[in-house]
Amino acid sequence: MITAETNIPNRMRAAVLMEKGVVRMEDRPVPTPAADEVLVKVASVGVCGSDVHYYREGRIGDFVVEQPLVLGHEVSGRIVAVGADVSPSRLGQRVSIEPQRPCRRCAQCLSGRYNLCPKMEFYATPPIDGAFQDYVAIQDMFAHAVPDTVSNDAAALFEPLSVGIWSCRKAAIAPGARVLIAGAGPIGVMTAQCARAFGAAEVIITDLMPARRDTALRFGATLAIDPSRDSVETLGVDAFIDCSGAAPAVRSGIRAVRGGGHAVLVGMGADEIPLPVTVIQVREITLTGTFRYADTWPAAVHLAASGAVDLDGMITSTFDLEHTKEALEATHDPAQLKPVVRL
Template sequence: MIHTTVSGEKPDIPATMQASVLMKQGVIDVQERPVPTCAHDEVLVRVASVGVCGSDAHYYREGRIGSFVVESPIVLGHEASGLIVAVGGGVSPDRVGQRVSIEPQRPDPTSDESRRGVYNLCPHMEFYATPPIDGALCEYVTIQSSFAHKVSDAISDDAAALFEPLSVGIASARKAAITGGSSVLIAGAGPVGLVTAQVARAFGATEVIVSDIAEGRRANALRFGATQAIDPAAEDVRALRVDSFVDASGAPRAVVDGIHAVAPAGRVVLVGMGGDEYALPVSVIQNRELLLTGVFRYANTWPTALSLVRSGAIDLDSMVTARFALPDVEKALNADREPGSIKAVVTLTPTQEELS
């Protein structure tokens, strides 16, 4: 059974929808597909906004990320928000009409990892836009009801979609043990580096140093939480002494230099997608007793994201530098190559301004 009513009104749910499909490396096609139906524990969401992630662009340009290979057509996009328009038989019909931010994953609740609370590491994970699972660059998607997080009307559709990269920043700050008075070095001033800088300040860090070789990106870092922005090609990063280091660049030199900058008993958190293997300064890690870890997505971050955005501690709307319609997804995937780009968003639901 699927519930589709709220306040006596039946949402207008068509039989088919438009979907932007990556047919193969470098080829995007807009197709008509059936609107998905809800399983017992799912909700159907009419998609409003979808943020474009670097992984989406990577699948488009390279056709793979590590062991994840695009072998058949796939819908990209995992940063999404929207409106619940239908629910499965096991979900309260009161949820119809709620605006939501989508946590784009479906772990196996019986796996050891899920039972330990680290469901992001579930080996049976189904994650939006990770082959072969379709993502959100389409008009409707389904998601388990517990992963459709209600947001208030004070939060925009774009910001609700960007709870996903914000969650990476929250997971990184937690791993780095950032707290009041902390000092942190963040390598890379792309979207993840910028949200991590904002989270670090919100968590109480008093020194947030962001390194990036691009002048424009350093300027962005100062707008979004950094107390200092440095050029690693011109300054000696290794001479710094910080409590923690978060790499959001994936650049081997940035990782090695950042490790050298961490004070004894500090933490190193690897977030950026770089080479599969490269040399690390093992003696520095050993002699300073540094804790080195990685971040793979996130778990239990959406409530924190909601609180931070609602309080005004995090500004996601200002990070959106370009918006595109569904037929222009290819342009959205290449927007990161434009000067001044931070985050591109694909808009599927018209705004009130567009409707008026």
């Protein structure tokens, strides 16, 4: 291991989810990077909806917290040490971490769909620890250099930005497109920004909460609709992206898609819901899901550095590591778009 600093400690702080609703500070050993890894001193970590689910429910689907777990997978920092196979020129670089480790040998990885790797190790997904701690190790190829014009907080949000980029790619959004997005939470707002950056002429977003609709209008949406009052089914959009996970939103959104359009399911809701199959068939709608992302960080760097998306503006509160529990609980407030933990 080659280091950039002589004072890298042997121990570090970590905010650990001990069980549902319980976060405790622990003293843990600093990771030692493997030959193909870098050691990153964490700067900022965004709070994701999945972190909140694990904190409140102790599980997401088949992923169950069965032992103490460090949450947090939206992370930026600075490389302070490199493994034997990594160029020392990387020391000192500011980076945004793509928080996954695929096997790079299976059929999915070899075809470029490494997000679908069956052996994936993903930050803050049981039993893999995340980034609410002072230091993390990650493979060199997944520590993406960040330009000086991008803040640490914004660099941490390249992860949810990547969800928006991946969703827009799946939706085949092109210049002039008309797009409908259900759900104006953090991912919905991020996706709205991406859709505009991809060239969409109209971005229509739905949400039951007035505050969230107002927020969406500040971040790329051209129209915000209360779905309890106004129907979207006759909109005739080129693409529908569901970021809500709500069954009624999924059904009405699919019905809003024109012939030959795309419908993309991003939000996590019920395992099974009835769908308007005849509409999908006769309009030849392409319906797909998303699971994380692949090769999105270069686009995220460009969108953030060019100002095409506003990440810093999405941050609504900041906390230190000792108040990670409060950061997780802050999402109870619908006015909170993106809490961030700064180290």
